Amino acid sequence: AQSVTQLDSQVPVFEEAPVELRCNYSSSVSVYLFWYVQYPNQGLQLLLKYLSGSTLVESINGFEAEFNKSQTSFHLRKPSVHISDTAEYFCAVSDSSSNYQLIWGAGTKLIIKP
């Protein structure tokens, strides 16, 4: 069965430090990959997505993620975090085996230390 694993439930980092949030998925077919962000007590919003083409995708606020097919990963990175990046980040995958419904990871809380 398809699954999404976010290895870290929480990631504490100092402000202006780099961060990587890890996401691995299990699928043997072509996938579409998403990162969503949830700020405290709010709904989710799309951060970035990979559908096809370049394996490196970027968001408007400095995040990027790289699709690695051989390692079945889609890790999210930012070279320098800001206090406003404090949020929970969710990785999600869809493919034909899930009837194209999104399969969600458990989420990673990014905690920015001043």
Place this chain on the structure above:
Amino acid sequence: DGGITQSPKYLFRKEGQNVTLSCEQNLNHDAMYWYRQDPGQGLRLIYYSQIVNDFQKGDIAEGYSVSREKKESFPLTVTSAQKNPTAFYLCASSLGQGSQETQYFGPGTRLLVL
């Protein structure tokens, strides 16, 4: 402004009571979704609808019911059969139900049991 609204923000349920969560969108989206979010578990799909007057069960539909009488509205009823209803409920919509579609989320309703 286009978007998704959910009401109420907080909802309290008594033993044996049915409660209904509202979800309205003015994005002219065809597809709508209901998710349940529990700490440390990510999002789980309750029901989804691709078109008016049609809906399908998700992974955890037991104890819930929905209707889709209008394109912009997709209310969720939590019935007394749902024995553990305490959770954060998120409604989402997308232009279509294709695997590449971005889902847009409402602000959520937190349901608590008295």
